[in-house]
Amino acid sequence: MTTLAAPEPGDAPLDAEGLERFRGRVFSEGARLYRDLPWRRTRDPYAILVSEVMLQQTQVGRVDGRWQRWLERFPEPGILAEATTADVLAEWQGLGYNRRALALQRASAAIVELGAFPRELEALLALPGIGPATAAGVRAFAFDLPGVYLETNVRAVFLHEFFPDAERVPDRAVARLVAATCPAADAPVARGPRSWYYALLDVGADLKRRLPNPSRRSAAHTRQSPFEGSRRQKRAELLRRLLEAREVGLPGLSAEDAEEELAAFELAHGRSAPATSLVRELLDELADEGFCTLVGERYSA
Numbered sequence: 571m572t573t574l575a576a577p578e579p580g581d582a583p584l585d586a587e588g589l590e591r592f593r594g595r596v597f598s599e600g601a602r603l604y605r606d607l608p609w610r611r612t613r614d615p616y617a618i619l620v621s622e623v624m625l626q627q628t629q630v631g632r633v634d635g636r637w638q639r640w641l642e643r644f645p646e647p648g649i650l651a652e653a654t655t656a657d658v659l660a661e662w663q664g665l666g667y668n669r670r671a672l673a674l675q676r677a678s679a680a681i682v683e684l685g686a687f688p689r690e691l692e693a694l695l696a697l698p699g700i701g702p703a704t705a706a707g708v709r710a711f712a713f714d715l716p717g718v719y720l721e722t723n724v725r726a727v728f729l730h731e732f733f734p735d736a737e738r739v740p741d742r743a744v745a746r747l748v749a750a751t752c753p754a755a756d757a758p759v760a761r762g763p764r765s766w767y768y769a770l771l772d773v774g775a776d777l778k779r780r781l782p783n784p785s786r787r788s789a790a791h792t793r794q795s796p797f798e799g800s801r802r803q804k805r806a807e808l809l810r811r812l813l814e815a816r817e818v819g820l821p822g823l824s825a826e827d828a829e830e831e832l833a834a835f836e837l838a839h840g841r842s843a844p845a846t847s848l849v850r851e852l853l854d855e856l857a858d859e860g861f862c863t864l865v866g867e868r869y870s871a
Contacts (some may be wrong), residue, residue, distance in 0.1 A: 619674070684706060703721055730784040
């Protein structure tokens with residue numbers, strides 16, 4: 571794509587002619603780069619919500635396959651809402667950031683209580699764990715309704731096009747352009763919000779493959795800390811061990827058992843055994859956040 575002249579963050583967005591040129595190029599490039607992903611073959615809002623939550627901070631390749639399996643096990647909000655926390659977390663294992671699974675379950679319970687899947691932005695934002703980007707994604711992909719879907723690939727396109735030399739670009743500047751360029755709800759199906767954001771996602775993914783990631787010039791960009799050896803990894807490993815104990819019929823793990831298993835994991839990866847105080851702190855965190863329960867002296871998923 572040819573880079574347009576970059577406005578300053580406070581400038582007005584494109585004029586009508588420039589807006590149509592930009593849209594035309596994005597739609598054209600998007601058609602050439604289109605990725606036929608499984609969640610793009612449905613308009614079921616629940617299935618799309620699942621895909622949006624799974625795709626947060628997780629690569630597409632890891633979600634493809636897991637999304638289908640999730641929907642086989644929890645095909646509708648009511649079934650997910652009634653599932654045990656352990657079953658939900660067991661199905662989520664390997665996708666990372668387990669809080670997303672519990673938030674998705676809570677959102678499903680709220681949808682069941684409403685009696686219908688909400689379409690309006692305010693109602694979607696009222697669901698547990700649903701932020702502006704996820705709500706805008708559901709509106710666009712399930713209902714073909716406009717909104718500001720400020721996802722990392724979308725952000726990459728706007729930074730590349732309008733702020734090619736700028737650093738620390740604030741999201742408010744990008745969001746104004748995203749809002750101005752999103753087609754209206756009554757646009758033709760082939761050029762409505764759903765098609766528009768699919769095109770932006772695919773153009774952005776291509777840009778990030780070919781060029782230094784433009785999203786790194788966003789003020790919202792933060793470099794993720796390494797997972798190996800991190801506190802996050804230790805939490806994830808403890809949760810995995812708790813789920814395994816449940817699967818084989820054990821009544822949970824004591825803090826001493828958990829410490830021994832985590833020590834074995836760390837030593838096997840060339841790291842020192844964790845302090846007893848850290849293991850107990852992580853177990854208590856998991857319990858406080860609803861990932862496990864403490865009954866007597868044992869933690870169980």
